[in-house]
Amino acid sequence: MIQLQNIEKYYANKGVKSYILRHVSTTIQQGEFVSIMGPSGAGKSTLLNILGMLEEPTYGTYEFMGENVVSLNERKRIELYRNHIGFVFQAYHLIDEMTVAENIEAPLLYKKVGSAERKSRVAEMLDRFNMVAKRDLFPNQLSGGQQQLVGIARALAAQPLIILADEPTGNLQSAQALQIMELFRKLNEEENITIIQVTHSEINAGYGNRILHLLDGVISEDLQVVV
């Protein structure tokens, strides 16, 4: 599903190149649950951003579903966002001015899903995450864990093939974090959604089936997790 070849990313500053990523090549199959780990500054987030097409690599090729997406134009990239990719952020990044239900509905609006269909999907999401009672609350009225649930619900609403999560539990207490991880595993196993997450936590990484260790921009280890 995802094929990275020789991905490099550096910032040139006064002629000095500071590398973030070097020679990153890997393949991720549909249905994998991958955790990217590594110390701060190893380039985890940058790799995830490149996977999410939020950043462009300096060199290398990136094929997403058999299509080279490195220099994809904006319209096509947005098509991919709308149909295949869901993002989950550490800081949740919900839209503060919108209610829970509206937040979940937002990607469907951009995907031009019909009104009736939207309503049913939002209802389904709310039901699935036990948030029906909170549908009209604003994000700042929810706890961090609940906000992250909304964030995931929003990512799932558009029925993506892949979820990219950047430290999804970084701001959460451990109990809530476990809940989120359970959810990810469930999504991965039951709906065959590909999940790629950046995490610091060995425990979180344990929920996945593959771990990529990054060190100074290079993949130092590629482990399969055996349950």
Add this chain to the structure above:
Amino acid sequence: MFKLNLKIALRNLWKNKGYTFINIAGLSIGMACCILIFIFINYQLSYDQQFANKDRIYRVVSYWKYVDGEEFQSGVPRPLAPAMRNDFGMLEEVAAIQRSGGIFKVKDAAGLVRLKTAEEAYYIEPQFFKIFDYPWLQGDPQKALAEPNTVALSREMATKFFGNWQTAVGKTLEFKNKDVLKVTGVFEDVPENSSNPIKIAIAYAGYEHSKMKSWRSVSSGSQCYILLTKGSDIADLEGPKKAFMNKYYTDKGIGKEDHFFQPLAEVHQDARYSNFAHKTTGKGELAGLLVIGVFLLITACINFINLATAQAVSRSKEIGVRKVMGSRRKQLMAQFLTETLTITFFALLVACILTEAALPGMANLFKEKISFGLFSQPVIPVFMIGMVLFVGFVAGFYPAMIMSGFDPILAIKNKVSIGNGGGGVLRKVLVVVQFAITVILITGTLVILKQMKYMREKPLGFNPSAIAMVDVPSDSLSILKYNLLKSRVLKESGVRSVSLCSTGPSSGDSNFGNFTYNHSAKDADFEASIKTSDENYLQTFGLKLIAGKTFTKNDNLKEIIVNETLLKKLSVSSPEVAIGKIIQMGGDPVGASIVGVVKDFNNTNLREPIAPILIEKSTGPSTTTLAVKMDTRDIPGVMKNIEAIWNSVYPEHVYDSTFMQDDINKYYESERVMGTLFKVFAGVIIFIAFIGLFGLISFVATQRTKEMAIRKVLGATTLELVNMLNSSFMIMVLLANLVAWPVAYIFIDHWLSRYAYRIELSVWPFITAMSISMGITLMTVSFRSFKAAKTNAVDALKYE
């Protein structure tokens, strides 16, 4: 503390250079316009205010009430001044002043004419100088003008006539080729802002009509000033006035006459009455300017408030920290107000430069000598300080209150949100107000320009192009030479037609009189405008006859031409019926027969409807003008030849001429000024409003960067994001249009109602104003929001 505040204020301003620039640009332009308006209004109000007795001086003016209207007249009957002096107890002084003018000649010792010039002069009673304390350089004002044939000159005139004003007293001048006047005094030049621009004061005792007894003959040239005794009230004169009116107005005219006492301050400001300076600036115009000035200031203040409250969020951390450190709310407010005042002060400096730069243009537009003297006119710096304080506090107070009121804990965490609170709503309301003002001004400008175009292009019923109006003298000797002058000018190649007349078809001066039609027992119940001319009048001005023919050449036949309106008012069924009927004017026992009916033409400016008109055949003393219709090919050449001919026919007089077209354009001077003012101020307000908008959208875009980034990764296109940011602004501007329309409609309809001939108010100016405002908003906002929508989502979504 203040010094520290100032230092921090300067640093903050420097840090947010963009906002500082927008604030200073908007405020300084707004303030410059206000200073200009203030200077102008201040100058207009300074008219005639230099006299010690100014609060007790009144001008006596005349008023008539007719069946179908009223007339205001700055002049009074000539016997009025002596009669008032006699009958009123509460008047300290009464003085008549009579406008005159003509040729002045200065002869040298050998009796040769050294200088010949046409000047305006006034016959003035000595009491006039008791009422008005003009500074005299030489001579005693009470004695100087006591005797007939004495004259006092202003410093400028004395220098012009005799080279040196100190030597003028005792010398002589020849006036109108007959009177020899002895110079008995010199007074200081009358300032520009004076309604009585007296340069030559001749003793009233020498005025030929000074003993005239007629109470029915009133000219705007004969005016009368009174000085109230100390401690009396002008209202107390009403009783004696009633008795006075009954005593002197014994025979009944067609109108009911009255006299009013006009305070000196209003002589310049009441456009219903003229004055000797021919300059009036109505209170309406001053009020209009004042409103525009206030609008400008409000617009600039709104920019300020909007940007300051928008910016408040980004400063919330600073505020929180300060509060935690122990700053009191008052101290914080002091700090923010210091910042505002600093900005306002910088804006004032820029505004002074702009004012200085714009002043010549403004002086030129108003044809007034106005100046921007910071030190010579102490009221200007006072006004400026007042304005800085006003703007500083009005614009600064609200943001300071909001910011200083933040909860410190939330503020430190940067969790203050103004966008959803009351501040956001207020900001929206202010933007709507600002744009409503802008739209009102745009609409007003469009309508004024349209009305001006309409007045320029409306057919007047005659052809005013390529017609020179040459003044001719009308004393009995000069009248004898009329035919000579006419035939010599007519022979000139390039001259198509000439006519001797009292006035052109359209003229600001018109002479109204009553008359009887067809031997009716009593006068018609309206007055007609009376013009006199020879038989070439219709041809020269291209007037069309609808019945009858023009005058015959025979001077002995008394003939008259009337216009359609006159017949309509007399209820004459058709023009043919009127031909041959007799018109009698001013008790004339024989009368003149109507030989023709002329198609209606506009006889004055288009504010007035067409008057009933009588054109009398005459080349007598009422003739003032030789109208010369020329080929358009070589007008300057032909004019030069006409002047040469004129000077050889009238060597004793001074040549003067104007063009008919210029005279007509002069009617619309105030429209021209208003049009220019509106264009400039509308431009300025649009500019201020839109830089404010730009500032605001920049802020909103920055504030919503995170949201936009989220939406972007959710799959929003750039266009969708731009739309999202724009729509709230577009809705505000649309709302502003809706608010502005009724207000603009009321203003415009009121303004247009002054015109008898006016454009129909269509929806187009409103639609155009809406498209302009929406168009510019869209452009301004899109520019910024497009940039915001294009920014990289990753940067915005970094951890907080």
